[in-house]
Amino acid sequence: MKPLVxxxxxxxxxxxxxxxxxxxxxVAIYADIVGSxxxxxxxxxxxxxxxxxxxxxxxxxxKALRQAGLIRGERRGVExxxxxxxSEIDGRFPGLIAAIVKAHNIQSEETRTPKxxxxxxxxxxxxx
Amino acid sequence: MKPLVxxxxxxxxxxxxxxxxxxxxxVAIYADIVGSxxxxxxxxxxxxxxxxxxxxxxxxxxKALRQAGLIRGERRGVExxxxxxxSEIDGRFPGLIAAIVKAHNIQSEETRTPKxxxxxxxxxxxxx
DNA sequence: TTCAATAGTTCATAACTATTGAACTAAGGA
DNA sequence: TCCTTAGTTCAATAGTTATGAACTATTGAA
Numbered sequence: 001m002k003p004l005v006x007x008x009x010x011x012x013x014x015x016x017x018x019x020x021x022x023x024x025x026x027v028a029i030y031a032d033i034v035g036s037x038x039x040x041x042x043x044x045x046x047x048x049x050x051x052x053x054x055x056x057x058x059x060x061x062x063k064a065l066r067q068a069g070l071i072r073g074e075r076r077g078v079e080x081x082x083x084x085x086x087s088e089i090d091g092r093f094p095g096l097i098a099a100i101v102k103a104h105n106i107q108s109e110e111t112r113t114p115k116x117x118x119x120x121x122x123x124x125x126x127x128x
Numbered sequence: 129m130k131p132l133v134x135x136x137x138x139x140x141x142x143x144x145x146x147x148x149x150x151x152x153x154x155v156a157i158y159a160d161i162v163g164s165x166x167x168x169x170x171x172x173x174x175x176x177x178x179x180x181x182x183x184x185x186x187x188x189x190x191k192a193l194r195q196a197g198l199i200r201g202e203r204r205g206v207e208x209x210x211x212x213x214x215s216e217i218d219g220r221f222p223g224l225i226a227a228i229v230k231a232h233n234i235q236s237e238e239t240r241t242p243k244x245x246x247x248x249x250x251x252x253x254x255x256x
Numbered sequence: 257t258t259c260a261a262t263a264g265t266t267c268a269t270a271a272c273t274a275t276t277g278a279a280c281t282a283a284g285g286a
Numbered sequence: 287t288c289c290t291t292a293g294t295t296c297a298a299t300a301g302t303t304a305t306g307a308a309c310t311a312t313t314g315a316a
Binding site for chain 1 (some may be wrong): 222226
């Protein structure tokens with residue numbers, strides 16, 4: 001099986017990070033990985049949003065997060081464990097990851113307990 | 129001519145912001161608008177990156193920034209003036225915009241004065 | 257060693273999104 | 287009025303993404 005590729009810190013770009021996290025599924029996965037203190041397998045995230053994410057799609061999302069330099073993946077047997085590279089990234093772009101994850105959490109919290117009357121938002125965020 | 133549409137603060141999403149700023153031309157335009165104290169017309173940005181940006185493309189990019197809620201545009205005669213909505217956004221997602229613009233500036237600075245051997249970077253950013 | 261189960265990847269294709277030249281609109285002069 | 291300038295829209299094309307189906311790789315059990 002092909003070895004996993006991870007960009008060096010220098011090859012990580014702001015645009016790449018923002019693009020990777022501009023997808024609702026990927027930002028949810030990433031916020032979860034950043035917030036957890038142990039590494040996580042792909043299939044933990046099948047139900048990260050309301051609708052189950054197909055495993056081929058999950059695989060593509062994890063590849064996108066790896067290639068953006070946001071996570072590091074390691075195969076262990078049949079599974080793959082993923083950890084965040086946020087402390088590395090923080091050395092180069094201080095505060096960036098924290099601000100994005102915080103904003104994501106604020107938004108998720110709003111969606112979970114909306115201040116406006118439920119259903120009045122045109123596009124509810126977790127729908128696809 | 130069609131009136132400009134701007135989302136309300138509530139309708140702005142983190143994903144929308146990240147997507148809008150995941151394009152190298154748009155993030156450069158936006159960082160410039162945030163960093164300047166007066167409003168800016170579209171055509172000021174034709175040479176924001178090394179290669180001139182066609183005006184139809186610029187128009188689409190400004191529409192994307194407006195629809196993401198990042199800027200507010202106002203037609204004045206034949207021109208359009210644009211200002212950042214960062215203080216509004218900061219009320220909802222504190223520190224997000226500042227962190228992204230700062231990271232963009234760090235990256236631009238690195239590219240302008242590379243630590244690695246000159247010429248080894250694919251895309252050098254020209255100064256304006 | 258063979259089989260089955262499990263985790264993840266690859267491929268093909270369909271659906272979507274982005275770029276841009278050309279034609280257009282609208283405003284402000286001369 | 288006609289010209290110029292600023293920006294928009296359209297249409298063609300190029301590029302990207304999502305996902306079911308088929309695949310590989312690893313593990314454990316029989």
